[in-house]
Amino acid sequence: EADIYQTPRYLVIGTGKKITLECSQTMGHDKMYWYQQDPGMELHLIHYSYGVNSTEKGDLSSESTVSRIRTEHFPLTLESARPSHTSQYLCASSASTGAETQYFGPGTRLLVL
């Protein structure tokens, strides 16, 4: 079944640790996105990719980095986690045939102590 997956769903980690949030989709979509959402606030785009080896920063500045080595995989990495990184991170994908709807993963809730 075509879907988009995120792991872990929840992560509690100490300051200074390196973390990678995984996102994979089985829909063959070229476009993938990472959004950050604080509780009760709107989603903000932090990274996007229009295909393999393509990555761009989004509207909201983020200390995280992303890579797109395979079409189906779009991991997000924080080299040194800080409490200010505590948030929900949502991954999404869409087809590249125009203004297509975006499909979202279940999200990763990150808490940095």
Next chain:
Amino acid sequence: KQEVTQIPAALSVPEGENLVLNCSFTDSAIYNLQWFRQDPGKGLTSLLLIQSSQREQTSGRLNASLDKSSGRSTLYIAASQPGDSATYLCAVPTAGSQGNLIFGKGTKLSVKP
């Protein structure tokens, strides 16, 4: 810069009522507008996508309208049910982009049995 506003921020209604959620955007040069649903602690589910050339879209008990010239969209939910309780988000692509989305803060809907 595109801004998306949703009114009201929260809404509580008894089961069976028809209701309208509002979304406004400042830049009318959009390719489309999407409505999403977000359940607590989960990702987003796409409900309806209206292309800029369309005036409305329907899916079951949901009907979304789009008035580009006035920068407004409404989501009409007929015969509301407790299962409709969620946060409803509208989003439009950023200027010059067909994929990157700008979201409103959402309307949190509670339907009481």
